[in-house]
Amino acid sequence: MSEKVLIETLNMGIKNNHIDAVCFKIPTSAKTAMITTKNRYAAAPVILSRKNILESQPRYILVNSGNANACTGKIGSSNSLKCTNLISQKFNCKSSEVLLFSTGIIGRQLPMDKIEKKLNSHKFSFKSSWKSASKAIMTTDKFNKCISRSFLINRKKITINAICKGAGMIEPNMATMLAFISIDVNLNKRLLNKLIKEVNDTSFNAISVDGEMSTNDSVILISTGENKKTDFNISSNYKKLSYELSFLCQDLAKMIIKDGEGSTKVITINVHASKNNAQARSVAYSLANSNLIKTAMFGADPNWGRIIAKLGSLNHIDYKPEKVDLHINKMLIFTGGIQSNKCNLKSLNKSMKKNEIVVDISLNSGSSSHSILTSDLSHEYVHINSAYTT
Amino acid sequence: MSEKVLIETLNMGIKNNHIDAVCFKIPTSAKTAMITTKNRYAAAPVILSRKNILESQPRYILVNSGNANACTGKIGSSNSLKCTNLISQKFNCKSSEVLLFSTGIIGRQLPMDKIEKKLNSHKFSFKSSWKSASKAIMTTDKFNKCISRSFLINRKKITINAICKGAGMIEPNMATMLAFISIDVNLNKRLLNKLIKEVNDTSFNAISVDGEMSTNDSVILISTGENKKTDFNISSNYKKLSYELSFLCQDLAKMIIKDGEGSTKVITINVHASKNNAQARSVAYSLANSNLIKTAMFGADPNWGRIIAKLGSLNHIDYKPEKVDLHINKMLIFTGGIQSNKCNLKSLNKSMKKNEIVVDISLNSGSSSHSILTSDLSHEYVHINSAYTT
Numbered sequence: 094m095s096e097k098v099l100i101e102t103l104n105m106g107i108k109n110n111h112i113d114a115v116c117f118k119i120p121t122s123a124k125t126a127m128i129t130t131k132n133r134y135a136a137a138p139v140i141l142s143r144k145n146i147l148e149s150q151p152r153y154i155l156v157n158s159g160n161a162n163a164c165t166g167k168i169g170s171s172n173s174l175k176c177t178n179l180i181s182q183k184f185n186c187k188s189s190e191v192l193l194f195s196t197g198i199i200g201r202q203l204p205m206d207k208i209e210k211k212l213n214s215h216k217f218s219f220k221s222s223w224k225s226a227s228k229a230i231m232t233t234d235k236f237n238k239c240i241s242r243s244f245l246i247n248r249k250k251i252t253i254n255a256i257c258k259g260a261g262m263i264e265p266n267m268a269t270m271l272a273f274i275s276i277d278v279n280l281n282k283r284l285l286n287k288l289i290k291e292v293n294d295t296s297f298n299a300i301s302v303d304g305e306m307s308t309n310d311s312v313i314l315i316s317t318g319e320n321k322k323t324d325f326n327i328s329s330n331y332k333k334l335s336y337e338l339s340f341l342c343q344d345l346a347k348m349i350i351k352d353g354e355g356s357t358k359v360i361t362i363n364v365h366a367s368k369n370n371a372q373a374r375s376v377a378y379s380l381a382n383s384n385l386i387k388t389a390m391f392g393a394d395p396n397w398g399r400i401i402a403k404l405g406s407l408n409h410i411d412y413k414p415e416k417v418d419l420h421i422n423k424m425l426i427f428t429g430g431i432q433s434n435k436c437n438l439k440s441l442n443k444s445m446k447k448n449e450i451v452v453d454i455s456l457n458s459g460s461s462s463h464s465i466l467t468s469d470l471s472h473e474y475v476h477i478n479s480a481y482t483t
Numbered sequence: 484m485s486e487k488v489l490i491e492t493l494n495m496g497i498k499n500n501h502i503d504a505v506c507f508k509i510p511t512s513a514k515t516a517m518i519t520t521k522n523r524y525a526a527a528p529v530i531l532s533r534k535n536i537l538e539s540q541p542r543y544i545l546v547n548s549g550n551a552n553a554c555t556g557k558i559g560s561s562n563s564l565k566c567t568n569l570i571s572q573k574f575n576c577k578s579s580e581v582l583l584f585s586t587g588i589i590g591r592q593l594p595m596d597k598i599e600k601k602l603n604s605h606k607f608s609f610k611s612s613w614k615s616a617s618k619a620i621m622t623t624d625k626f627n628k629c630i631s632r633s634f635l636i637n638r639k640k641i642t643i644n645a646i647c648k649g650a651g652m653i654e655p656n657m658a659t660m661l662a663f664i665s666i667d668v669n670l671n672k673r674l675l676n677k678l679i680k681e682v683n684d685t686s687f688n689a690i691s692v693d694g695e696m697s698t699n700d701s702v703i704l705i706s707t708g709e710n711k712k713t714d715f716n717i718s719s720n721y722k723k724l725s726y727e728l729s730f731l732c733q734d735l736a737k738m739i740i741k742d743g744e745g746s747t748k749v750i751t752i753n754v755h756a757s758k759n760n761a762q763a764r765s766v767a768y769s770l771a772n773s774n775l776i777k778t779a780m781f782g783a784d785p786n787w788g789r790i791i792a793k794l795g796s797l798n799h800i801d802y803k804p805e806k807v808d809l810h811i812n813k814m815l816i817f818t819g820g821i822q823s824n825k826c827n828l829k830s831l832n833k834s835m836k837k838n839e840i841v842v843d844i845s846l847n848s849g850s851s852s853h854s855i856l857t858s859d860l861s862h863e864y865v866h867i868n869s870a871y872t873t
Contacts, residue, residue, distance in 0.1 A: 133804050134795035134820075164791050166821030199788025200822050308792050384774065384860075385868055392869025398589025401554050402698050405524035414523050430524075431556030432590050470774075471869075472862050478775055479782025479861075 096120045096319045098254070098275040099219035102229040106207030107159040107197070115229040116180070117154040117273065118219050122318025124282050125151045126289040127192070130310040136163035137173040138193040139309060145177070145189045152190040153180050154313065156271065158230050158258070159197040160204075163308035172203045179212045194271055196258060196309050197232050227256035230271055233477060234260045238348040244337050246330055249323050252277050253341055257297070257312075259349040270349060272297060272312040276338065280316040280325050289314040291335055296342035300350050300466045301381045350466045355474030358448055360390055363464045365455040368411040372456075373463035379407055380452065387470035393445035395438045397426045400452065412456040420453040421445070486510045486709045488644070488665040489609035492619040496597030497549040497587070505619040506570070507544040507663065508609050512708025514672050515541045516679040517582070520700040526553035527563040528583035529699060535567070535579045542580040543570050544703065546661065548620050548648070549587040550594075553698035562593045569602045584661055586648060586699050587622050617646035620661055623867060624650045628738045634727050636720050639713050642667050643731055647687075647702075649739040660739060662687060662702040666728065670706040670715050679704040681725055686732035690740050690856045691771045740856045745864030748838055750780055753854045755845040758801040762846075763853035769797055770842065777860035783835035785828045787816045790842065802846040810843040811835070 099118040107113040119125060127146055129139050145151065155176060162169050177191040195203075227239035238259075243252045259270030280288065293312055325331045350359050362381050367373035380386055385399040400419060404410075419427035422444040426436045489508040497503040509515060517536050519529050535541065545566055552559050567581040585593075617629035628649075633642045649660030670678065683702055715721045740749050752771050757763035770776055775789040790809060794800075809817035812834040816826045 131798055132792060132795040133798070134791055161788070164788055164817070164821060166819065168821075199786075199792060200817075308788075308795060384864070388865050388868035391865065394868075394870060396589075398551070398554055398698075401524055402522060402589060405522040405698060408521055408523070427554070427590075429556065431554060431559075470865060472865050474774070475778050475781065475860060475862050475865055478778035478784075480784060 096122055096317050097277070098123070098315055098317060100221040100223065100226050101217045101219045102221040102225045103211065103215050105157055105211045106204055107157055112225070112229045113159050114155065114157045115221070115226040116217065117156075117226070119152050119154065119315055120317050121152070122279075123150070124280055124285050124316050124318070125192075126282070126285040126314045128289055128293050128312045130308060132308045132310075134164055134308045136161050136195060136309045137165055137169040138162055138176075138195045139311060140170070141173045141177065142192040142194065142311070145192055148189040149187055150190065151192045152186050153184060154192040154194070154273070155180050156194045156230055156273075157196075157203075158232050160195060160201055161197045161199045161309050162195040162203055163199045165200065165202055168202055172205050175205060176203075176208065176212075179209060183212060183217070192313070194309065194311050194313075196230060196271055199308060223254045223256055226273070227258070230256070230258040232258065232260070233354060234258050235352050236348075238345055238352070240341055240345055242337070242341050246323055246333050249320060251320060251323070251334070251337075253338060255341060255345060257345045257349065260352045260354050270297060270310055272342070272345065273315075274313065274338075274342070275315045275317055276334070277317045277319040278323060278325065278334065279318050279321045284325050284331065285314060285316055288331075288335055288338065292339045292342050295339050296346040299464065300346045301378060347466060350468050353468030354477045355471040356468035357471050357473075358390055358450055358469045360467050360469060361449070361451045361464060362467060363451065363453045363462065365453060365462045366459060367456045367461045367463070368459035370461045370463060372410050373461045376404065376407060376410055376454070376456070377463045377465045379403055380454070381465055381467035384470055387467070390445065390450055391469035391471045393442055395421075395441035395445060397421065397432070397441075400454070401427055404454065410456070412458040416457040418455040418457065422447070422451055423453075486512055486707050487667070488513070488705055488707060490611040490613065490616050491607045491609045492611040492615045493601065493605050495547055495601045496594055497547055502615070502619045503549050504545065504547045505611070505616040506607065507546075507616070509542050509544065509705055510707050511542070512669075513540070514670060514675050514706050514708070515582075516672070516675040516704045518679055518683050518702045520698060522698045522700075524554055524698045526551050526585060526699045527555055527559040528552055528566075528585045529701060530560070531563045531567065532582040532584065532701070535582055538579040539577055540580065541582045542576050543574060544582040544584070544663070545570055546584045546620055546663075547586075547593075548622050550585060550591055551587045551589045551699050552585040552593055553589045555590065555592055558592055562595050565595060566593075566598065566602075569599060573602060573607070582703070584699065584701050584703075586620060586661055589698060613644045613646055616663070617648070620646070620648040622648065622650070623744060624648050625742050626738075628735055628742070630731055630735055632727070632731050636713055636723050639710060641710060641713070641724070641727075643728060645731060645735060647735045647739065650742045650744050660687060660700055662732070662735065663705075664703065664728070664732070665705045665707055666724070667707045667709040668713060668715065668724065669708050669711045674715050674721065675704060675706055678721075678725055678728065682729045682732050685729050686736040689854065690736045691768060737856060740858050743858030744867045745861040746858035747861055747863075748780055748840055748859045750857050750859060751839070751841045751854060752857060753841065753843045753852065755843060755852045756847045756849060757851045757853070758846070758849035760851045760853060762800050763851045766794065766797060766800055766844070766846070767853045767855045769793055770844070771855050771857035774860055777857070780835065780840055781859035781861045783832055785811075785831035785835060787811065787822070787831075790844070791817055794844065800846070802848040806847040808845040808847065812837070812841055813843075
């Protein structure tokens with residue numbers, strides 16, 4: 094039996110004549126870790142997967158796009174169970190050995206007749222690529238998101254294959270996103286769970302398109318059990334792996350922001366010298382989710398007053414207003430409570446026309462910092478989201 | 484001397500050839516109360532007015548539009564003081580008897596040469612109307628906001644004259660708004676301060692266009708000292724006055740939402756049966772400020788899943804997900820954790836095409852409720868805000 098994660102993409106009849114599902118076959122030697130949404134209306138498949146991963150080592154993962162199976166009540170739960178049963182019958186495994194994820198419209202029931210017929214009749218060869226899997230899980234995404242990358246640890250080549258989806262309803266914990274990642278190493282469950290949390294905090298949980306948290310967000314990390322000779326209990330090995338995986342996931346997260354609904358720019362918000370991390374994070378998200386800031390970024394409008402006014406509105410943050418420094422694209426804009434002498438609004442406007450904008454705001458009230466990525470707010474965002482279901 | 488508030492509108496040279504300022508002359512018998520922004524970067528005129536109202540009974544109020552005089556440092560403070568000095572010299576009163584308010588772009592210095600020249604040369608006749616004052620304070624407003632209304636208390640006619648401005652940067656505490664209200668009654672300072680707070684909480688502090696809090700928000704309430712015979716220490720008289728004034732201010736607040744930048748609909752969010760008022764308020768604002776909900780409203784998209792997903796993301800709120808009921812325009816949409824049997828998405832879509840949408844969400848976890856007004860998020864909002872200063 095192969096020690097690689099194998100993939101089959103298929104049409105289950107949710108989208109007309111489009112690939113709308115992917116099935117992952119996980120090697121028996123693998124360990125799997127998972128992080129799911131904190132939304133109180135977590136979707137039926139998420140709830141079932143949380144239960145299953147506690148009971149069994151997952152052997153199959155079925156993912157569909159086009160229907161979130163969220164807010165679908167008992168029928169939705171029963172349909173989720175039916176899906177895992179269909180896979181378990183097909184491949185002769187326990188139903189609890191199947192994880193299930195869905196993404197798409199909230200509140201609609203899955204077309205179970207079609208799904209049952211397709212799953213029963215489909216001949217699985219498990220010869221699809223990670224790239225085709227990344228296409229199968231797209232919803233409002235404009236491009237697929239797939240990265241495969243190799244590196245060396247102790248002269249041994251290690252490969253990460255990873256895909257994700259997401260474009261709207263994106264804020265951490267997590268985002269309207271799914272990510273599936275495989276690493277061809279042998280990690281015990283404890284290290285795998287540590288790794289997924291670490292990596293997630295600095296990548297998928299450090300982005301925001303629109304301040305929304307979806308009902309279906311999940312990140313799944315699989316260590317295949319290959320490369321058994323590299324011992325990740327050795328701290329330097331683990332650190333190297335964590336570094337490489339974080340880097341890759343940050344690149345995936347950046348792809349989500351680039352594909353943020355209507356996004357024309359990737360905006361990095363760096364909050365520096367905050368009293369503590371919670372405050373740094375809170376400031377970063379407040380700026381990232383401000384419509385006035387996001388529209389100014391879209392229009393390359395050097396209206397820095399909106400950033401300062403937003404900061405000023407956050408009454409739970411410790412700082413002295415006159416000690417705050419604001420840089421945009423490395424130019425000092427605001428210092429000492431007033432526009433900097435060095436600030437040239439024409440140059441700022443010109444520099445804001447780039448595809449990437451970096452905002453650095455230093456509170457000068459401590460030593461904590463937090464960075465997040467966000468997108469701008471464009472006409473296209475309104476266009477996409479004013480006519481999604483209809 | 485007249486016991487009415489008198490008004491002069493003028494051009495101070497901030498906007499080219501447009502009325503950009505208004506001066507109110509307050510009767511000596513009047514009392515004045517004020518509520519100002521909680522923004523930490525409160526504008527220079529706001530800071531000066533806070534100080535002045537503690538020192539003296541205001542006799543003049545000068546308001547300009549086109550420049551917020553916020554984030555303007557020591558020069559901004561000194562310019563504010565110059566403005567009040569110019570008025571005090573002109574009208575032979577103390578500088579502390581002048582209140583000053585500004586609205587417009589943040590971070591630019593006032594053109595003091597022009598202002599000084601104009602204030603010195605202008606012949607004040609104080610014959611302008613409340614309507615012309617409401618026009619003088621407009622910035623991105625598409626229409627002026629002015630209400631005059633009379634009613635009887637103990638068979639005595641009482642008149643309220645009120646104006647406000649605001650269209651963007653609108654969230655409570657307060658909004659990017661200014662309001663000036665006069666009532667021709669005799670109220671002591673204690674009752675006047677009680678009244679302004681009560682009225683503000685259910686009107687100007689119960690709206691949100693974009694979740695932003697400005698640096699310049701202020702509400703000023705003047706009781707002229709007329710109608711001395713009506714005693715507002717009598718509870719029924721006070722209640723009647725508070726009711727009428729609240730009603731009028733709610734109408735003014737609704738005008739702000741109607742004029743919300745790019746607004747095409749007025750949306751009422753009613754949160755019912757919440758554990759306590761703070762939670763009801765928090766849910767109401769979270770729904771009101773969700774871009775996904777606001778764009779769905781703009782497009783009349785019956786995508787109720789976005790409302791439920793937003794509620795689900797609020798982990799600090801006490802409720803049981805399966806006990807939540809959602810009505811939109813009086814139709815039961817979501818109940819028992821699932822779309823209601825009675826929900827017809829086509830009818831919902833049709834009803835959402837109206838100019839007013841009412842969302843009722845019942846948490847069934849207590850007896851507190853909170854209502855706020857908000858606007859939708861349209862192409863026009865993005866258009867306006869991506870090119871404001873440039």
